[in-house]
Amino acid sequence: MARILLLSAHGAAEALPALGLLGHTLSVAPPQRAGEPMPTGADLAILDARLDLAEALRAAGLLARLHPELPTLGVFAEAGLAAVSAQWRLTGVVLDGAGPAELSARIRLALETPAAPLAAGPAAGHGAGTLSARGIVIDEASYAATASGRTLDLTYKEFELLRFLVANPGRVFTRDQLLHEVWGQDYFGGTRTVDVHIRRLRAKLGEHETLIGTVRNVGYRFNRAEDGDDPHHTDER
Incomplete structure (x- = not known):
């Protein structure tokens, strides 16, 4: 036993x-x-x-x-x-x-079954399994995220969405692309769920909410410093 x-x-x-x-x-x-x-x-x-x-x-x-x-x-x-x-x-x-x-x-x-070794090699950011950009730090191993040292209380999909955007700074993704990358190709819900999760994620980011930018009629991106932060972002299509 x-x-x-x-x-x-x-x-x-x-x-x-x-x-x-x-x-x-x-x-x-x-x-x-x-x-x-x-x-x-x-x-x-x-x-x-x-x-x-x-x-x-x-x-x-x-x-x-x-x-x-x-x-x-x-x-x-x-x-x-x-x-x-x-x-x-x-x-x-x-x-x-x-x-x-x-x-x-x-x-x-x-x-x-023999235990599988942990994957070697650092991810992007400042440590192995860590993504970081503009005050946002994502620890992929412990599935935790912080904003300027403040722990973010994220749901599974909010974490996945933030991680994906931070891993691709400056790149604009359509709602369909985000659904495919974050929710998976087997997800059959509408693209409106992306807007809902973006709004919730911005609310939890607080003063960092403008790091997630909206490109009108296209989609969303994680803003680099050179992209600028628009405090008047809108979720309109």
């Missing part, structure tokens, strides 16, 4: 009911403890990513960076699977409704 750490704010009975039927030694901790020493010398971590993808991705980044040898399974609701990518550094994924036989097999495979 394995020693399993479940990182969940809701407990095994809600996050993964089948887990309690398998007889493993189970410890439960909130996702915020992902960066702390693993209790009981865990053999495997299971991360509850059903409800808060942004928080779960931060926890996954911390686990991968601080405990690269620890295999980690992510528990997702079916709708959340669209957010899964190599960035999560997960050993495997499992749906929250998985039965005991399926879950047992996934745990067994995770324990037998």
Whole structure:
């Protein structure tokens, strides 16, 4: 039997009911403890990513960076699977409704799979896995963003949108392009969702809101210093 750490704010009975039927030694901790020493010398971590993808991705980044040898399974609701990518550094994924036989097999495979090494090499900005521009700093490993040192409380898509724009300063993207790049080609909603997310992102940026510029009848960009900041931006098409 394995020693399993479940990182969940809701407990095994809600996050993964089948887990309690398998007889493993189970410890439960909130996702915020992902960066702390693993209790009981865990053999495997299971991360509850059903409800808060942004928080779960931060926890996954911390686990991968601080405990690269620890295999980690992510528990997702079916709708959340669209957010899964190599960035999560997960050993495997499992749906929250998985039965005991399926879950047992996934745990067994995770324990037998060698941990993948973290990707090497710095990203753009001032450190590995970090993007920075004009006071905005994005830590891709921990899925955190700050504006002049102030932590931004972003949803998953707001973070992805900001990260994409900061990674491409000065370049104008149409709403369709942003939908494809941030929401994915399988997203069938209208382009108005881009405008909504831009407005919310600007509100959270506060005094930095004008860094996201509108090019009328075209789309949006992250303004470079030479582009200038227009305090009278508009979301009109």
